[in-house]
Amino acid sequence: MPEKKTMERARSAKRAGKAPSTQAGAFVNEEIDHVREGKHGVKSAKQAVAIGLSKARRAGVDMKPPARGKTSTATRKKAEKDYEAGHKPASKRAKSASTESKTKRSRTTTAVLKRESGEGASHRAMSKQSHSAASRRSASSRSAAAKKAARTKGAAGRSAAAKKAAHTRAARAHH
Template sequence: MPSKSAIQRARKDKREGKSPSTQAGEFVREEIEHVREGKHGARSTKQAIAIGLSEARRAGVDVPAKGKAAKKSSAKKSAAKKSAAKKSSTKKSATKKSATKKSACKKAATKKTASKKAARKSSETKATRSRAATKALKKEGSAAASKRALSRQGHQAAAKRSAADRSAAAKKAARTKGAKGRSAAAKKAARTRARHSGD
């Protein structure tokens, strides 16, 4: 579960008009800190980021899925729509037939017991899967959260994006950063240039 501070920072970002990916960045940063602190490890930097993004989605951040995950979610949505349409059509036909009250009560009772059993089983499965995932992560190392690994991941991700896309993201960041943020960023850039000028 994400910490309260991460959720608060994400909500603050949302109020300031920052993008969902920026809001999710708070959860990713927290996950990287967990790996560095030794709470658990990660097989790769991508895995650590993916864990942070899933935590953000659970917290209600509207992070869009990409690649295979996006295809799966769209397939699930279409399947849910089809099943909902089928249920509505069956309900309409059932109302026309007007079943007796006794049979309706029996059906409702059996449905309740079946749903309770299903809910209990799913919660048990979630708990087991969660424990197994945590156990597996604890076996992994913390090298995935090193500065070098994060830098490499950032460069690889940026290289896949077009120049126009990177430019648009930078412009939006400058707009949402605010006057103080822009001033701080400019000072930091100046310090970095001064440091590298002597090389």
């Protein structure tokens, strides 16, 4: 179950007109924090991101499942199931036949993740993952995303970003 503050961050991103992937970012951040806190581990940065996206879809974020050919069939099917689970009205959500088996499965998953290390969510691993993910996108796609980000940032956000950039430039000039 996602934390209350994560749900609120995702909701406020939606209100601000941010893309679903940005809304989902709140859940991915939560997952990375969990690994860094030692709640559980992950095999790779990719797995931490995948868990976060799964939680986001289940929480009702409009993250469409990946298109055919983008990922394995199993991954796509899981994403579709997660998306459906988060977009059904509460009354239609399936009541699990056996809560016992659900608890057991959940506990097993957590136990398996606990055996993994926290290295997958290290700054270096996350940086490498985001860099490789960005390099798979075209320059125009990255540019369009940056332009939309600037549009949805708002005047105060742009001003704050400019101040931060100036501060960083000044700090780097001294080195």
